[in-house]
Amino acid sequence: MSLRQASACVALVAAALLFAFDPGTTWWFPSCPFHALTGWLCPFCGSLRALHALLQGAPGMALALNPLAIVGLVLGLVALVHDAVRPARATQLERLTSLCFSGRGLALVIAFGVFRNLPGSAGIGR
Numbered sequence: 001m002s003l004r005q006a007s008a009c010v011a012l013v014a015a016a017l018l019f020a021f022d023p024g025t026t027w028w029f030p031s032c033p034f035h036a037l038t039g040w041l042c043p044f045c046g047s048l049r050a051l052h053a054l055l056q057g058a059p060g061m062a063l064a065l066n067p068l069a070i071v072g073l074v075l076g077l078v079a080l081v082h083d084a085v086r087p088a089r090a091t092q093l094e095r096l097t098s099l100c101f102s103g104r105g106l107a108l109v110i111a112f113g114v115f116r117n118l119p120g121s122a123g124i125g126r
Contacts (some may be wrong), residue, residue: 043113
């Protein structure tokens with residue numbers, strides 16, 4: 001079995017677990033250590049619950065729980081489909097990955113984390 005096939009199998013098993021079990025009520029899903037220590041929401045808090053909601057067919061709830069994770073997931077899937085349909089030297093997934101792990105991507109994640117903890121942010125991603 002190749003690495004790509006093994007990765008796909010792991011992703012399918014993880015998606016099946018997220019579909020079957022609610023991370024908000026199941027004890028064995030990890031909780032956020034940053035939130036436990038500080039009481040603040042990290043940029044990725046709610047991402048497991050958002051993915052569960054998305055797999056259950058509730059995209060509005062998924063966006064309410066963590067818009068950054070859901071938008072990132074959609075962009076990643078669009079890039080994968082684009083690369084499968086129109087292969088090129090520098091794939092869209094590589095470009096998206098280089099953006100996410102750049103200074104601009106880090107600044108976006110930090111800004112989202114700060115914004116969602118501001119008192120007037122209307123509870124984005126809570």
